[in-house]
Amino acid sequence: MVDTTFTQPAQTGARPDGLRGVATDWASDQRAFKNVSWGKAMMWIFLLSDTFIFGCFLLSYMTARMSTAVPWPNPSEVFGLHIGGVSVPLLLIAIMTFVLISSSGTMAMAVNFGYRRERRKTALLMLATALLGATFVSMQAFEWTKLISEGVRPWGNPWGAEQFGATFFMITGFHGTHVTIGVIFLIIIARKVLRGDYDVERRGFFTSRKGNYESVEIMGLYWHFVDLVWVFIFAFFYLW
C-alpha cells in the first residue's frame, strides 16, 4: 500500500456556496480565495494591517482623553467656524466629510468604467477623485492653520488637556498622509489608464509586470478604506 488516499474534492465547475463553499475553497489547492488576484489579496491584507495601526492610534487617543485630569477642549467650539459673526459648529468638517465621501462615489464609478474598458471615463473619474482628495487635504491644511493660529500646539493649547493637540495633529496628520499618497497614486494610475497602458499590457517601469485594469480596482480598495477610516476619526474627534 504505497498510496495515501486523496481527499482532494474534485473541482468540476460549480462550487458549493455558503460556509461549505468557503471550507471547500480553503481545502483546495493553489488558491484559498478563488477569483481573487494576488494584487487584490495583498491590498486586503495590507489594509487589515493598516486597520491595526489606526486602531492603535485611536485607542491611544481614547485612553489619553479618558484618563486626563484636565478638561478636554469642547469640540463643537474648537472646530467651529465664525461666519458673519455666527459660530457654526462643525461646518468645515461637514464639508470635508462630504467631499471625501463623494470622492468614494467617483472612485466607485471609475472602477466600474475600468471594467468596461472605457479609458477616458475611467481616467477622468479617477482624476476627479484625486481632485476631491486634494480638496480634502487642502481643507485639512486650512483647519490646521486655523487651529495653530489660535494657539493649538502638539505640546499644549489654550483650552485644556495638552493631549488634544498632540492626538489631533498626529491622527489627522497620519490620515492626511494616507489621502495624499492616495492622490499621488490616483494620478499615476489615471495617467496609465489614459495612455492606454492597461489596454496594451504595457510593463511597469519598476516591476516590469504587465499592467491591467485591475489596478484601478485595487486603488479603489485603498481609497474606500481611507474614507472609512475618516468616518471613525470624524466620529471620535468631532462628535465625541
Place this chain on the structure above:
Amino acid sequence: MVDVTPDAASPVPPAEVAEVELYHPHSWWTKYVFSQDAKVIAIQYSATALGIGFVALVLSWLIRLQLGFPGTFDFITPEAYYQFITMHGMIMVIYLLTALFLGGFGNYLIPLMVGARDMVFPYVNMLSYWIYLLAVLVLVSSFFAPGGPTGAGWTLYPPQAIMTGTPGGQDWGIVLMLSSLILFVIGFTMGGLNYVVTVLQGRTRGMTLMRLPLTVWGIFTATVMALLAFPALFVACVMMLLDRVLGTSFFMPAIIEMGEQLQHGGGSPILFQHLFWFFGHPEVYIVALPAFGIVSDLISTHARKNIFGYRMMVWAIVVIGALSFVVWAHHMYVSGMHPYFGFFFATTTLIIAIPTAIKVYNWVLTLWRGDIHLTVPMLFALAFIVTFVNGGLTGLFLGNVVVDVPLSDTMFVVAHFHMVMGVAPIIVIFGAIYHWYPKITGRMLNEAMGQFHFWVTFLGAYLIFFPMHYLGLMGVPRRYNELGDMALLSESAHQLNAFISIMAFIVGFAQLVFLFNLIWSIRHGREAGGNPWRATTLEWQTPQTPPAHGNFGKELPVVYRWAYDYSVPGAKEDFIPQNEPPSAYAASRGAV
C-alpha cells in the same frame, strides 16, 4: 507559460490560472545585488541578520565581562552597561531572530516548499530587504552617534526612555532606535504581505493548505501575527518619537528632573507598556512558531517517520497564534494594573500551555520508535524540545501573578526568556542552517565542526542559563551592572557569576567555529547532491541544486501527497516525495 494538458485520470485538478511571467535580470547588479529573486533576497536577509546578530553576541560578552568580573573593566561604565544590554536584547529579538526566520527562511523556503517560482511580488520583496538593511544601518549608526546608543532597556519604557538625563533618553540614541524600528516595521510589512499572499494564493497544483509542510505553516502564521502585532510597535514608536522630538506628552506624566519641572504632563507611561506588549508578546511567538514548524520537519525527516498528528500540529500553531494576542499584560503584573486584569491575563496565559503541550507530545510521539539519525540538524531539533520545555515550565511560574511579583525583574526572568525565546529559536536556526545549507550551496557543512558546535552550544547554554534561575530565586536583580556587597548574596553567588561568564565566552567561541564552517564549507564541503537527507518536500526535488532562477525548471511540480510520507510500508524507498504520483496513476500514464 506552462501548458497543462487536461488529464481526466489525474487525481489533481487542472491548473486554475496561467503562470505569471517571471522577471528576468539582465545584469550582474540586478542578479546579485538588487535581485528580485526570493532566494537571493533570503541570503541577503540572512547574511545581514547574522552579521548584526554577531554584534549582539559580542555585546553579550561585554555584559558578561562586567557581571562576572565587576570592577575589572573600566570602559564598561554603568551607562555603557545599559547600552550593551539594550542593544543586545533589541538586536537579538528583532534584527536577528525576526529577520532571519521570516526574511531569511521565509523567503528561501516558502516559494520552494509551496511550489512557486518566486514570491508573488518580487519587486516589493526586494524593497523589503533594502529597507531592512537601512533599519540595521540606522541602528548601527547609533553606536557612533553622540552619546552612543540608547540604554533604555529593550523594552524602552518611558519616562526614562524620553528624559534626557537618563541613559535611556540622553542624546541621539533613542531617536535613532525609534527611527530604526519604524523602518523595520515598514520593511517587514512589504515582505510579510508577500509571504502571506504567496502561501494563500501562489501554491502549485495539488498543494492544498493541509499538505503544506509545517515549516510553511509556522512561518505563515508568524507572518500574519507580525502583520497584526507590529502596528502596535509602530504606533508606540511614532508616539514616543513625538514625545521626545516635539515635546508632546503621550507617555509623559508631569515629572521633575534634576529639580526642574519638565514641560510634559498628563500622559500615561502605562499606555506605552500596553502598546509595547501588545506587540511584544506576539513577538515571542513570531520567533517561536517558525521554530516549531521547522523542528517538526527536521524531526520527521531525520527520524524517517511521518509527523504525529499533522492536523493537530497545524491547529495548535493557529490557536497559539490567536491566543498570543490576548495575553500581553502578563508582562505588566507589577505595573499597578487592576488585579482582575492580572487574573484574566494569567488565565489566558496558562491556557496557551494546552496547544503548546500538544505540540511537544506530538514531537515526542513522532520520535517514538522512529529510525532516529543523530545528524547535526536532528541533534539541534532534539535540543530544542528539551530547551523549550524547560523555558515553558518556568513560564508557567511567571504566568501566575503571585509567583511573578517577587520574581519580576530578577535573573529568573532573564533565565526564563533566554531559554524559551533566546536559546530555543537560535538552536532551531542552527539546525535549520545545517539542514538546508546543502540545498543553498550544494555542499554539506562539515560534520565534525558541526558536532563540536552543537555540543558546546547546547551544554554551554545550559551552563549559562540554568544557574541564572538560581541567582534569580536568591533575588539577584536583572539589569544591574554590579551587585556590590548585597547582604543577601553569598560569596558563591559571585563565583557562580564568574563561572557563567566563562561559559558564555566558550559558547561564543563555538559560534566562531560555526561561522568558519559556513564559509569553509562553501568550497570544501562534501558534495551534497539534490536530496542528501532523502526528504519529501518540494525544495529537495528541484532539478538543480542550488535551485536556479524560477526554482523548478520548465514545469512546476504537481503535488500528490502530504509532506510526511516516510517509511511507508511497501514503498521502494523510505520516503516518497510530495510530487511523486500515486502508483496506479503513474502506471496508467506510463501505458499511454
